Amino acid sequence: MHPLGPTALDDLSAQVARPAYDRSAVRAGIVHFSVGNFHRAHQAVYLDDLFAMGEGLEFALLGAGVREGDAKMRAILEGQDWLSSVVELEPGARTARVIGAMTGFVPVEPGNGGLIAAMAAPETRIVSLTVTEGGYYIDPMTGTFSPAHPDIQRDAANPGRPDTAFGAIIAALKLRKAKGLQPFTVMCCDNVPHNGHVTRDAVVGLCRLSDPALADWIETNVAFPNSMVDRITPATGDRERAMIRSFGLEDDAPVTCEPFRQWVMEDNFPAGRPALEKVGVTFTDRVDLFETMKIRILNGGHAIIAYPGGLLGIELVHEAMADDQIRAFLDKILTTEIIPILPAVPGIKLEDYKSLIISRFSNPEVADTVRRLCLDGSNRQPKFIVPSVRDGLAAGRSINGLALLSALWCRYCFGRDENGVTIAPNDPNWDHLSRQSVAAKDDPSAWLKMTEVYGDLGENPVFSAAFTSALTAVWAKGTRGVLADYLAG
Numbered sequence: 001m002h003p004l005g006p007t008a009l010d011d012l013s014a015q016v017a018r019p020a021y022d023r024s025a026v027r028a029g030i031v032h033f034s035v036g037n038f039h040r041a042h043q044a045v046y047l048d049d050l051f052a053m054g055e056g057l058e059f060a061l062l063g064a065g066v067r068e069g070d071a072k073m074r075a076i077l078e079g080q081d082w083l084s085s086v087v088e089l090e091p092g093a094r095t096a097r098v099i100g101a102m103t104g105f106v107p108v109e110p111g112n113g114g115l116i117a118a119m120a121a122p123e124t125r126i127v128s129l130t131v132t133e134g135g136y137y138i139d140p141m142t143g144t145f146s147p148a149h150p151d152i153q154r155d156a157a158n159p160g161r162p163d164t165a166f167g168a169i170i171a172a173l174k175l176r177k178a179k180g181l182q183p184f185t186v187m188c189c190d191n192v193p194h195n196g197h198v199t200r201d202a203v204v205g206l207c208r209l210s211d212p213a214l215a216d217w218i219e220t221n222v223a224f225p226n227s228m229v230d231r232i233t234p235a236t237g238d239r240e241r242a243m244i245r246s247f248g249l250e251d252d253a254p255v256t257c258e259p260f261r262q263w264v265m266e267d268n269f270p271a272g273r274p275a276l277e278k279v280g281v282t283f284t285d286r287v288d289l290f291e292t293m294k295i296r297i298l299n300g301g302h303a304i305i306a307y308p309g310g311l312l313g314i315e316l317v318h319e320a321m322a323d324d325q326i327r328a329f330l331d332k333i334l335t336t337e338i339i340p341i342l343p344a345v346p347g348i349k350l351e352d353y354k355s356l357i358i359s360r361f362s363n364p365e366v367a368d369t370v371r372r373l374c375l376d377g378s379n380r381q382p383k384f385i386v387p388s389v390r391d392g393l394a395a396g397r398s399i400n401g402l403a404l405l406s407a408l409w410c411r412y413c414f415g416r417d418e419n420g421v422t423i424a425p426n427d428p429n430w431d432h433l434s435r436q437s438v439a440a441k442d443d444p445s446a447w448l449k450m451t452e453v454y455g456d457l458g459e460n461p462v463f464s465a466a467f468t469s470a471l472t473a474v475w476a477k478g479t480r481g482v483l484a485d486y487l488a489g
Contacts, residue, residue, distance in 0.1 A: 001146060001245065001248060002249055003080075003248055003249075003251070004080040004081075004084075004248065004250060004251045005079070006081045008053060008083075009098065011049075012098065012249070013247065013340065015096060015248075016021060016085075016096045016097060016098060016247050016248070016249065017095075017096070017097035017098070017249055018098050018100075019048065019098065019100035020051075020366045021054065021057070023100045023103075023342075024102075025057055026057045026058075027058045027060055027103070027123060027386045028046075028060045028061065028062035028124070028127065029058045029060060029125045030058040030059055030060070030062065030125070030128055031061075031062045031115075031118055031119050031124055031128070032062070032063055032064060032127075032128045032129070033064050033065055033070075033108070033129040033186075034068075034070060034129065034132070034135075034453050035038050035063040035065065035070070035073050035077065035102070035105065036130060036166075037234075037235065037236060037253075037257075038130055038229075039130045039189065040084045040255045041086055041233040041255045041257035041261075042063075042100070042189070042229055042261060042263065043205075043229075044061060044084065044099055044102065045086060045099060045101075045134070045261070046261075046276055046280070046281060047059065047060070047061065047101040047274065047276075048097075048101045048475055050276060050279050051101060051281075053278060053279070055274065055275050055278060056274030056275055058123070059125070059126070059273070060102065060103045061101050061102040061105060061383075062104050062105065062118060062119070062124075063077065063102055063104065063170075064119075065107030065108050066108065066112060066115070066162075066163060066168065068108075071108040073094055074105040076209055076253045077102065077105055077254045078105065079252070080216045080251065080252070082100070082102040082105065083098055083100055084098070084253070084254075085098050085099075085244050085247075085249055085251040085254045085255065086095070086098075086099055086254075086255045086256075086257065087240075087243055087244060087247075087254065087255070087256045087364045088256075088257060088259045088319075089256055089257065089258055089259070089363065089365035090259050090363075090365060094243065094325055096244065096247040098249075098283055099297035099447070105219075106107070107428040111160075111161035112161070112162055112163075112167075113161075114170045115168050115174075116162075116171045116172045116175065117175075119168065120175035120176050120179070121182070122181055124189050125184055125185065125271040125272050126185045126186075126189070126273065127186050127187070127268065128186075128187040129165060129186075129187070129188050129189060129199065130189045130190055130381075131190060131343055132190060132376075133190060133191055133192055133376070133379045133380060134376060134428065135165075136190075136192060136198050136199065137149045137201050137423060138149070138198065142200060145201040145202050145205035146207055147206070147208075147209055150479075151163060152164070152205075152206055152209070153209075155167035155206060155210075156206060156209035157210075157263045159171060159211065161299040166203050166206050166405070167206060169186060169203055169210075169236050169242060169344045170206060170207045170214070171201060171310065173214075173218055173222065174186050174214055177217060182270065182271050183221055183222045183223075183270075183271065184271055185222070185225065185266075185269045185270065185273070186199055186200070186203065186222060186223070187225060187227065187269075187273055188224070188226075188227060189227060189229050189421065191229065191294075191295065191383075192293070192383065193291060193292070193383060193387070194226060194288065195226055195227060196224040196268075197226065198218075198452055199224050199225035203218060203224075204218055204219045217436070223268045223269060223270050224268075225264070225265055225268040225287075226265070227263065227264065227265040228262070228264040228265075228287055228291040228294055229262070229263055229422070230263070230298065231257050231258060231261040231262070231264040231295055231364045232366055233255065233256070233257040233258075233260040234366060234367060234368040234372065234386075235258055235369065236253060236254060236255070236256070236352070239367060240256045243256060250255050254374075255257075256366070257366075258354065258363055260356075260360055261280075263280070263282070264281070264282045264283075264284060264290040264291070265281060265282070265284075266286050266287050267283040267284075271409070275341070284346075289344070290345055290348075291342055292342060292357075293342055293345050293350065293353060295298040295383065295384055295387075295409070296340060296384070296387070297334060297339070297342075297350075297353060297354060297357055298357050298360075299329055299380070299384040300334075300384045300388060301361065301378075302335060302361075302373045302374070303328050303380065303385055303399075303405060304330045304333055304334075304405055305317065305327075305329070305361065305373070306320075306370055306373035306374045307349050307377075307405065307409045307412045308329060308410075308479050309326055309370040309373075309410035310370050310371065310374045310412050310417065311321070311408060311411060311412055311418050311479045312326075312417070312419075313417050313421060313487075314326075314370055314421045315370060315371075315416070316364075316369060316370065316471070317361055317366070317367075317369065317370060318364040318366065318367070320370055321362040325480065325484065326483070328483075329483050329486065329487065330361075331354075331358065332401060332487060333401035333405070334354050334357075336398065336401070337392055337397065337399060337401050337402055338388050339351070339354060339401075340386065340395075340397065341392055341397065354482040355407065374412060374426050375426050375427065376426075376427055376428065377409050377413070377427055378427050378428065378429045378432075378433060378450075378452070380411065381406070382385075382452075382453050382454075385402060385405060386455070386457065387408070389402050389406075389457060389463060390457070393460060393462060399462070399463060399466060400470070400489070403466035403467045403470050404466075404470040405473050406434050406447075406467055406470070407444075407473075408474060408482075410436075410440055410444075410447045411437070411471070411474045411475070411479075413427070413430070413436070413437040414434065414437040414438065414441070415434050415437070416477060418478055436449075436450055440471060441475060444468040444471040445464065445468070445470065446459065447471070448464060448467060473485065
């Protein structure tokens with residue numbers, strides 16, 4: 001067994017691919033916030049593939065973060081010479097590789113001085129982020145940046161010693177401006193609609209609170225390309241660690257993922273970019289179409305199977321997909337309520353994309369958990385489900401399946417599944433969600449009063465009636481009963 005590190009590369013079995021380039025020749029040109037599983041299964045893999053072609057060696061990754069979890073990941077990766085193992089999970093087969101696209105990780109420290117200096121360095125051309133859907137300080141009522149958040153207020157009062165990623169980005173851009181350096185491009189890689197615009201709003205909005213002139217300069221001179229990213233990447237547990245050990249490697253933070261991956265971006269990189277089109281990235285000025293398709297069908301689809309699966313005590317996603325009712329529930333909502341209101345996407349048939357998604361969800365090798373899909377509904381529902389409800393209502397179409405999904409989420413937040421098993425907290429706002437769920441058992445409107453999730457949808461008579469009927473039925477008939485009724489309708 002070989003602990004992952006520089007010496008391990010010489011002793012890897014023939015089963016494990018290794019960096020097909022001289023790692024000493026690569027140079028950091030991208031500072032990346034939040035080096036989690038998805039980033040290492042996605043952006044880092046694309047770069048590793050590009051480096052193997054002898055291209056873009058000046059665009060290696062320098063890890064960064066501002067949270068305690070970032071410091072823990074840094075400690076793990078430092079002990080592994082910044083290498084990561086990635087196992088791709090084909091149905092019936094597994095392939096392993098070690099990727100070397102990262103050259104270091106800035107120490108995580110109060111005030112983030114080292115991080116700011118790294119981003120201000122001339123060689124940094126891109127700053128990228130995977131800080132999760134809830135990391136952009138979005139006001140759910142308006143869908144725009146919220147300057148009132150305590151984190152934002154704190155950085156606004158202390159711009160020289162920021163605590164947030166956005167505060168650090170602003171401080172680095174200020175330094176670059178003072179030095180006469182071209183600003184870096186800020187590239188969001190999170191599953192957030194219009195993610196480039198959202199990131200720009202967070203950076204500019206925070207900056208405007210302390211330095212309006214700098215905010216104007218950033219808004220005019222800094223590029224924030226929109227992108228769509230996709231690769232199912234389960235959380236790492238004992239199964240995943242055992243999996244990499246089966247290849248003769250020890251890795252404290254291995255990554256597993258499905259074989260499919262996709263990355264669609266606007267080509268807006270004034271400071272330069274790696275030639276990612278050579279390794280399968282699509283550059284287009286209509287990212288929004290791809291993004292809407294993916295968020296509504298894939299991310300929305302995850303929610304559709306998650307909550308009935310969670311209530312029925314189903315542990316794994318492919319097991320939920322093997323359940324005839326849940327699979328049919330997913331197919332019917334996608335076919336009748338989501339796909340008909342989506343805009344056309346160049347070169348893609350939406351029905352074919354739906355079939356691809358169903359196939360990906362059904363892959364038993366991935367062994368993704370239902371609990372992971374249920375996580376953080378308070379941030380995911382407003383982005384992945386509520387927009388489909390609004391568009392369906394505007395088009396005069398049925399939203400009964402989506403209303404039922406909301407009811408199942410509400411029932412899940414009650415905190416006990418239909419087998420009587422306690423559901424451990426699974427949302428940053430779990431206590432609040434649980435209180436609202438308890439209240440909604442007798443008064444369904446209590447759930448829709450969460451304007452941070454639903455905005456004004458609770459006042460829409462069609463949606464309110466559909467949700468009330470659905471939640472009442474969920475408590476009366478259980479998950480199996482309401483799924484049967486919906487599928488028969």
